[in-house]
Amino acid sequence: MASSVTLSDVAREAGVSLATASRAINGSANRTVRPDLRERVLEAAERLRYTPDANAQAMARGRTTSLGLVVHDIADPFFSSIAAGVTQAADRAALQVTLASTQHQPAREVELVRLLQRQRARAIVIAGGRHDDDAGNAAMRDALADFRGAGGAVALVGQPVLGVDTVAVDNAAGADALARALHARGYRHAGVLGGPEDHLTARERREAFTAAFAELGAPVQPAHVVTGEFTHEGGEAAMRELLSAGGDVDVVFAVNDVMALGALAAARDLGVRVPEDVALAGFDDILTLRDVVPPLTTVRVPLVDVGVLATELALEEHTGAARVRTVATEVVLRASTPDRTV
Amino acid sequence: MASSVTLSDVAREAGVSLATASRAINGSANRTVRPDLRERVLEAAERLRYTPDANAQAMARGRTTSLGLVVHDIADPFFSSIAAGVTQAADRAALQVTLASTQHQPAREVELVRLLQRQRARAIVIAGGRHDDDAGNAAMRDALADFRGAGGAVALVGQPVLGVDTVAVDNAAGADALARALHARGYRHAGVLGGPEDHLTARERREAFTAAFAELGAPVQPAHVVTGEFTHEGGEAAMRELLSAGGDVDVVFAVNDVMALGALAAARDLGVRVPEDVALAGFDDILTLRDVVPPLTTVRVPLVDVGVLATELALEEHTGAARVRTVATEVVLRASTPDRTV
DNA sequence: TTGTAGGCGTTATCAC
DNA sequence: GTGATAACGCCTACAA
Numbered sequence: 001m002a003s004s005v006t007l008s009d010v011a012r013e014a015g016v017s018l019a020t021a022s023r024a025i026n027g028s029a030n031r032t033v034r035p036d037l038r039e040r041v042l043e044a045a046e047r048l049r050y051t052p053d054a055n056a057q058a059m060a061r062g063r064t065t066s067l068g069l070v071v072h073d074i075a076d077p078f079f080s081s082i083a084a085g086v087t088q089a090a091d092r093a094a095l096q097v098t099l100a101s102t103q104h105q106p107a108r109e110v111e112l113v114r115l116l117q118r119q120r121a122r123a124i125v126i127a128g129g130r131h132d133d134d135a136g137n138a139a140m141r142d143a144l145a146d147f148r149g150a151g152g153a154v155a156l157v158g159q160p161v162l163g164v165d166t167v168a169v170d171n172a173a174g175a176d177a178l179a180r181a182l183h184a185r186g187y188r189h190a191g192v193l194g195g196p197e198d199h200l201t202a203r204e205r206r207e208a209f210t211a212a213f214a215e216l217g218a219p220v221q222p223a224h225v226v227t228g229e230f231t232h233e234g235g236e237a238a239m240r241e242l243l244s245a246g247g248d249v250d251v252v253f254a255v256n257d258v259m260a261l262g263a264l265a266a267a268r269d270l271g272v273r274v275p276e277d278v279a280l281a282g283f284d285d286i287l288t289l290r291d292v293v294p295p296l297t298t299v300r301v302p303l304v305d306v307g308v309l310a311t312e313l314a315l316e317e318h319t320g321a322a323r324v325r326t327v328a329t330e331v332v333l334r335a336s337t338p339d340r341t342v
Numbered sequence: 343m344a345s346s347v348t349l350s351d352v353a354r355e356a357g358v359s360l361a362t363a364s365r366a367i368n369g370s371a372n373r374t375v376r377p378d379l380r381e382r383v384l385e386a387a388e389r390l391r392y393t394p395d396a397n398a399q400a401m402a403r404g405r406t407t408s409l410g411l412v413v414h415d416i417a418d419p420f421f422s423s424i425a426a427g428v429t430q431a432a433d434r435a436a437l438q439v440t441l442a443s444t445q446h447q448p449a450r451e452v453e454l455v456r457l458l459q460r461q462r463a464r465a466i467v468i469a470g471g472r473h474d475d476d477a478g479n480a481a482m483r484d485a486l487a488d489f490r491g492a493g494g495a496v497a498l499v500g501q502p503v504l505g506v507d508t509v510a511v512d513n514a515a516g517a518d519a520l521a522r523a524l525h526a527r528g529y530r531h532a533g534v535l536g537g538p539e540d541h542l543t544a545r546e547r548r549e550a551f552t553a554a555f556a557e558l559g560a561p562v563q564p565a566h567v568v569t570g571e572f573t574h575e576g577g578e579a580a581m582r583e584l585l586s587a588g589g590d591v592d593v594v595f596a597v598n599d600v601m602a603l604g605a606l607a608a609a610r611d612l613g614v615r616v617p618e619d620v621a622l623a624g625f626d627d628i629l630t631l632r633d634v635v636p637p638l639t640t641v642r643v644p645l646v647d648v649g650v651l652a653t654e655l656a657l658e659e660h661t662g663a664a665r666v667r668t669v670a671t672e673v674v675l676r677a678s679t680p681d682r683t684v
Numbered sequence: 685t686t687g688t689a690g691g692c693g694t695t696a697t698c699a700c
Numbered sequence: 701g702t703g704a705t706a707a708c709g710c711c712t713a714c715a716a
Contacts, residue, residue: 004462004492006709017687022711034685049488054460055397055406056709059692064397066440066461075426075629075646077419084417087443096461098408099441101429118396119408119438120346146391150346232632261633268635287417290574291603293610293635304417348693359703364695373696376701398693401708 005048014044021045025052058120063151067095067311068116068124070109072102076231077286078258078303082127082157085307093315095122104231106136113143116152123153123314127307129201130159137161155314157306159200160324167310167325171204171283174299174329175253178281179212181331182251182297186340187279191224191249193238193259199230205255205283224249228259235262243270249278251337257282257289257298264292279337295334302327347390356386363387367394400462405493409437409653410458410466412451414444418573419628420600420645424469424499427649435657437464446573448478455485458494465495465656469649471543472501479503497656499648501542502666509652509667513546513625516641516671517595520623521554523673524593524639528682529621533566533591535580535601541572547597547625566591570601577604585612591620593679599624599631599640606634621679637676644669 011021016037024033024041033041044050058064067090071079083099090097098121102108109126116124124147130137141162144154148164160166182190190213195202210220224247228238235254239262242252254260260282267274274280275294282289285300306327313325353363358379366375366383375383386392400406409432413421425441432439440463444450451468458466466489472479483504486496490506502508524532532555537544552562566589570580577596581604584594596602602624609616616622617636624631627642648669655667 004709007711008709018710019687019689019712020685023686026711032685037686049491051456051459051488051492053462053709055400055462056692057711058397059395059401059694060709060711062692062711069441073426074416074429075419075422077417077422077630080417080419080422080425083422083441084415084443087416087441088445091443091445096457097441099411099425099429099439101426101433103430103433114393115438117393120395120397146393149391150393264633288419288630288633291606291630292633346693350693360694361696361703361705362701365702368695374701379702395693398708399695401710402693402695404695404708 004053005050007050007052009048010041010045010050013048014040016041064120064122065095066098066119066121067314068098068100068112068119068121070100070102070112070124070126070128072104072128074099074101076258077288078256078284079127081287081303082307085304086125086311088304089308089311093311106131110139110143113140113147117147117150121152123155123311125155125157125307125310125314127157127310129199130161131196132198132200132203153314155310157310160322161200163322165313165323167306167313167327169201169301169306169327170329171201172208174283174301174331175205175208176212177329177331178253178283178299179209180216181333182253182279182281182337183213183216183218185333185337187251187337188218189248189250190218190220191242191247191252192220192226193235193242193252193254193263194225194227195230195234195255195259197227202230202255209253221247223247230256230259232258232262232265235259236266237262239263239266240270243267243272250340251279251281254280254282257284257286257296260296260298261288261292264296275336275338281337285332294336297334297337298332300330300332346395347392349392349394351390352383352387352392355390356382358383406462406464407437408440408461408463409656410440410442410454410461410463412442412444412454412458412466412468414446414470416441416443418600419630420598420626421469423629423645424649427646428467428653430646431650431653435653448473452481452485455482455489459489459492463494465497465653467497467499467649467652467656469499469652471541472503473538474540474542474545495656497652499652502664503542505664507655507665507667509648509655509669511543511643511648511669512671513543514550516625516643516673517547517550518554519671519673520595520625520639520641521551522558523675524595524621524623524679525555525558525560527675527679529593529679530560531590531592532560532562533584533589533594534562534568535577535584535594535596535605536567536569537572537576537597537601539569544572544597551595563589565589572598572601574600574604574607577601578608579604581605581608582612585609585614592682593621593623596622596624599626599628599638602638602640603630603634606638617678617680623679627674636678639676639679640674642672642674
């Protein structure tokens with residue numbers, strides 16, 4: 001309640017005008033303030049425990065100091081690592097991060113963008129792959145167009161389908177390289193926990209993986225590609241389905257690590273040993289993996305860097321068409337996919 | 343760039359006054375607007391793609407719609423789960439969450455509180471145990487007093503040492519119960535990875551644990567209590583130190599799960615088997631544990647609920663002294679601490 | 685260098 | 701029920 005101290009109070013206390021107080025405290029562009037006056041103002045501010053009102057400053061200046069971050073679930077290590085990168089970069093740019101979570105409801109993304117537009121966020125970073133959903137993408141594109149029309153900047157982590165700057169993980173190359181590495185280790189009967197049918201990240205990884213195996217002469221049987229939510233539970237269910245189908249699968253590729261961990265849990269539950277009975281690989285190299293046994297083969301995505309990059313991309317001045325920054329990945333072979341050729 | 347559409351634009355377009363437009367769009371308290379006029383305004387707003395400016399609204403109304411959340415590291419599963427709870431609760435209260443991270447520098451907390459005060463956040467939730475650091479706590483207490491003096495609400499997750507509403511995990515009871523459970527399973531030679539010396543959460547857990555073992559007639563040897571950072575790396579280093587000391591320890595209690603996971607990694611590295619060679623227990627029951635083998639015994643803290651509770655506590659109107667909400671914990675015995683009595 | 689005054693976009697208090 | 705108009709706290713030409 002206690003009404004805050006305003007700059008006018010400080011000015012009065014210091015015996016100067018509002019303008020001078022403002023300049024003394026904020027060091028206006030070229031205007032400078034006589035040292036003794038500045039001193040008086042600063043002391044008065046200190047004495048009165050004055051705290052500038054960022055909202056009022058934002059109004060007067062015409063721009064805020066906040067950046068919006070949209071994630072699906074902040075407790076998911078994939079998103080929390082990206083968030084760590086975003087907060088780092090935002091911090092360097094002296095921006096506050098407004099965290100908005102869809103709680104796994106894709107439709108809420110549009111809502112959150114509009115919310116962030118009301119806050120007049122300087123920029124919005126959207127984390128998470130897109131869906132093959134024309135209506136959904138169109139709605140999002142509209143919301144983002146409005147936001148940008150009003151002067152906001154946007155960067156997306158995912159696929160460049162929304163007409164905004166995008167940090168795109170090279171999913172295809174990563175999945176392809178992983179498939180070849182697994183093939184080289186002697187695997188010939190791969191199964192895929194493919195994520196949601198229309199999820200572009202899942203699809204890119206799935207298709208590149210199966211294409212590579214096909215090209216290598218060991219095509220993945222259609223029955224060995226099962227879909228499922230992009231979550232721990234989804235991976236668990238998908239793995240159950242795949243294993244109970246009882247095909248001869250020697251390695252399972254889950255399109256992201258969170259699913260792979262769910263799959264690992266399912267295997268444990270069913271008494272299927274990894275990697276003795278079946279090998280397992282994921283994608284992303286989330287932080288959690290350092291604590292998992294057996295160490296999981298995966299394709300590393302520099303998640304924190306991706307967050308930083310997306311933030312920088314959003315904040316960089318630029319004109320012209322939407323830019324796409326492709327992030328390279330790296331296959332990390334671990335014990336969950338031992339060499340079968342020896 | 344493109345100047346946003348303002349409410350005046352909408353009013354003009356609809357042929358009504360600014361006041362009416364405001365009431366039509368925002369449904370003022372008791373003032374009501376004739377249906378046809380309201381319709382006209384809403385249509386105009388739609389046509390012009392009007393988006394209210396939350397900052398301006400905040401100025402006019404005298405209160406913002408944002409809530410600050412202070413964490414040490416959002417990528418740490420402990421904090422990200424609490425953050426999930428906070429965003430949920432904030433969402434229900436129609437508040438935006440501003441995520442502020444200290445990046446593991448305790449001193450930055452004060453800075454962040456002041457920053458959030460500039461944003462005129464309605465409330466601040468601070469996650470993370472306190473330190474036994476009079477100067478640091480005093481600085482924080484001052485910053486929070488200022489914030490509250492200016493009308494802000496605060497809730498802390500940790501120890502009630504800052505004079506603000508606090509959600510306190512019952513660390514002592516949890517550690518005591520864990521110690522007794524381990525003792526009942528036959529463990530008599532406990533070691534403790536005790537976290538930072540002055541970290542109150544670490545201290546509460548450590549002391550309750552050792553006190554219980556002492557009371558049970560199996561005191562933990564001082565040499566078997568080692569300190570270390572409250573992190574994965576800290577747990578790893580502490581475990582190395584403990585194991586290389588070569589004492590006869592049959593169970594190791596790490597004061598939080600993140601440290602326990604670091605300890606597990608260290609044990610693996612040194613060829614020490616868990617639980618065959620040494621049993622291991624942690625505290626918190628972070629989400630990561632579901633993927634760890636062997637399943638880790640721990641003391642469950644309902645982290646998401648804690649986040650929700652802290653947010654609600656901060657948002658509840660109340661007068662009088664700072665309140666303390668104690669959250670109960672629950673010992674969860676798993677395979678990392680098998681029964682030795684059989 | 686300092687001060688005056690207008691404006692940022694809304695809400696809220698008044699009359700009408 | 702509707703419409704002027706003064707706040708809200710600050711910044712910034714513009715003038716002195």
